[in-house]
Amino acid sequence: MSTTKRAYNFNAGPSALPLEVLEVAQKELLDYQQTGMSIMEMSHRSATFEEVHNSAIARLRKVYSIPENYEVLLLQGGASLQFTMIPMNFLSEGATASYVQTGAWSEKAYKEAKLFGTIKEAASTKAENYKSIPAVADIAYDADDAYVHITSNNTIFGTQWKEFPVTGDVPLVADMSSDILSKPVDVANFGIIYAGAQKNLGPSGVTVVIIRKDLIEKANKNIPTMLKYATHADNNSLYNTPPTFGIYMLGEVLKWVEAQGGLEQVAKNNEEKAALIYDTIDASNGFYYGHAEKEARSLMNITFRVADEELEKKFLAEAKAAGFVGLNGHRSVGGCRASTYNAVPRETCQALADFMVKFQQENA
Numbered sequence: 001m002s003t004t005k006r007a008y009n010f011n012a013g014p015s016a017l018p019l020e021v022l023e024v025a026q027k028e029l030l031d032y033q034q035t036g037m038s039i040m041e042m043s044h045r046s047a048t049f050e051e052v053h054n055s056a057i058a059r060l061r062k063v064y065s066i067p068e069n070y071e072v073l074l075l076q077g078g079a080s081l082q083f084t085m086i087p088m089n090f091l092s093e094g095a096t097a098s099y100v101q102t103g104a105w106s107e108k109a110y111k112e113a114k115l116f117g118t119i120k121e122a123a124s125t126k127a128e129n130y131k132s133i134p135a136v137a138d139i140a141y142d143a144d145d146a147y148v149h150i151t152s153n154n155t156i157f158g159t160q161w162k163e164f165p166v167t168g169d170v171p172l173v174a175d176m177s178s179d180i181l182s183k184p185v186d187v188a189n190f191g192i193i194y195a196g197a198q199k200n201l202g203p204s205g206v207t208v209v210i211i212r213k214d215l216i217e218k219a220n221k222n223i224p225t226m227l228k229y230a231t232h233a234d235n236n237s238l239y240n241t242p243p244t245f246g247i248y249m250l251g252e253v254l255k256w257v258e259a260q261g262g263l264e265q266v267a268k269n270n271e272e273k274a275a276l277i278y279d280t281i282d283a284s285n286g287f288y289y290g291h292a293e294k295e296a297r298s299l300m301n302i303t304f305r306v307a308d309e310e311l312e313k314k315f316l317a318e319a320k321a322a323g324f325v326g327l328n329g330h331r332s333v334g335g336c337r338a339s340t341y342n343a344v345p346r347e348t349c350q351a352l353a354d355f356m357v358k359f360q361q362e363n364a
């Protein structure tokens with residue numbers, strides 16, 4: 001075990017990685033399995049790297065029970081490039097898609113899609129500053145839409161879908177950047193799931209795309225090679241040089257998820273961790289209050305305010321001095337945000353809850 005002092009890390013992304021994973025990476029950094037090299041220094045065509053690459057993909061398939069008719073792609077460009085690739089591959093003149101607006105990332109996806117086709121708003125909670133998630137029954141889309149797009153967890157506003165829409169023959173596309181791997185998900189309900197790695201999967205630089213094979217076949221052909229899903233599917237995500245170190249880390253994070261007991265157990269841990277902080281907010285008699293409506297609360301990003309604005313500044317300053325990192329809310333929302341991703345230990349969440357109670361006692 002490392003004796004290194006680790007921060008109480010609540011960063012929103014890039015964010016905490018499991019200590020156990022970092023220790024493996026540290027140990028293997030100079031000499032990966034007696035090759036005399038780190039993963040970063042070897043060819044992406046070498047047998048050693050291919051094994052790392054293929055086992056990361058196989059582990060993801062296993063952890064999520066991904067059906068055979070889905071491809072797992074490891075791409076670059078972040079979730080933000082998926083905002084472009086999805087409409088570029090699946091929309092053309094006259095085509096439509098429906099987007100559910102639940103926050104800043106949904107808006108960005110929507111804006112990008114408009115460059116490629118007619119985009120409709122399937123539902124929106126913008127009018128109430130994105131503190132809720134629309135009811136599944138209220139989502140409007142058409143049978144001939146190319147797809148319906150949602151954001152499963154709204155990193156900035158701290159809301160999360162608890163139940164996903166079932167869109168039948170219209171593929172459901174989900175940006176799961178900030179809650180991928182945090183709980184079991186029935187992949188078969190989705191046409192595409194995508195996520196940048198830097199919240200729950202590993203370091204930034206890798207983007208995971210889980211996509212139904214028939215969609216890849218149907219996609220537009222006259223688009224740039226690197227932006228075509230088919231290019232990456234046909235080449236096992238090794239068309240060009242992939243982010244090799246990030247893929248190695250993804251594989252190690254997946255091993256860690258398996259060692260936790262899989263997604264059921266990870267979900268249970270996440271519920272308990274978030275409850276430590278939400279319960280503190282709810283028990284504070286309004287000293288603290290949450291941004292999200294209770295039913296929509298995210299287990300990954302806890303957004304809250306200190307009722308008194310001056311005290312809020314003091315809270316953030318004292319928390320920082322006490323070793324808590326990343327508690328400032330996103331610049332577009334303000335307030336406080338604690339991101340409690342998979343790798344944030346329970347003790348870290350308990351330490352924040354204790355700090356919040358103590359701060360209230362001293363300042364109420």
Ligand SMILES: *Cc1c(COP(=O)(O)O)cnc(C)c1O
Binds near residue numbers: 079080081151154
């Ligand atoms: C962080 C985040 C993004 C942006 O991801 P990049 O990898 O930086 O492009 C997109 N969507 C959601 C929901 C996010 O949390």
